Amino acid sequence: MILRRCGARGTVETVKRDVEVFLRSYAPRHGDLGEDAAEPLLAELALIRESRLSGQFEFVRGPKPSLQNGVFALVLKRFWERWHPNAPTLSAEQASYGAGSPGQVFKLDEDSVMARLAKIGEATSGAIVWTDTAGLRQVSLARQLSTIDEVALITNSYPYRRVA
Incomplete structure (x- = not known):
């Protein structure tokens, strides 16, 4: 109902972008992105990674050495x-x-x-x-x-x- 009122297509795209930004704040970057590319701050937690094959995000289960x-x-x-x-x-x-x-x-x-x-x-x-x-x-x-x-x-x- 809310999606219809706000225009479903625009809202769905906005939510997709927001979720991707959220996930990328936890996922480490792949490849050489140059000097100016900063590693996401929350990547050190090692909670989420991007699959190299599918590009999908997944939780990382296991030890977390940086966790105090x-x-x-x-x-x-x-x-x-x-x-x-x-x-x-x-x-x-x-x-x-x-x-x-x-x-x-x-x-x-x-x-x-x-x-x-x-x-x-x-x-x-x-x-x-x-x-x-x-x-x-x-x-x-x-x-x-x-x-x-x-x-x-x-x-x-x-x-x-x-x-x-």
Whole structure:
């Protein structure tokens, strides 16, 4: 209905262009584009790539070396608060595959999620801890989620140097 009112052809073309601009802000550029061609800012996240054969865009699942553990911990905390606020534990599967989970948000494979969960205690100053006992892989709360300083998760992930 909205498309008919606004003129379907123009609107469809506009949406197609907008989506392509959005996707290209995440996809690395191919080939030698010269000195003036800047790499898209969000390409470093390695979330989307353009297929060389078809030219279509696809998600990149797997490890994300540029993803800081504090950023992962922040997304895990917010996922926990939103979807499992009263649960004292979260399974590795929930953290990997749940809607809005860090595994889904960052398109991490299961092994990458497990590696990050194994380090979650360091990132959260012990507020969230990883356990892998008798095949039960999960994270549990040592303190309430509300005690985790979200700003500290980020600032500790990106140390800066003061300029004298």
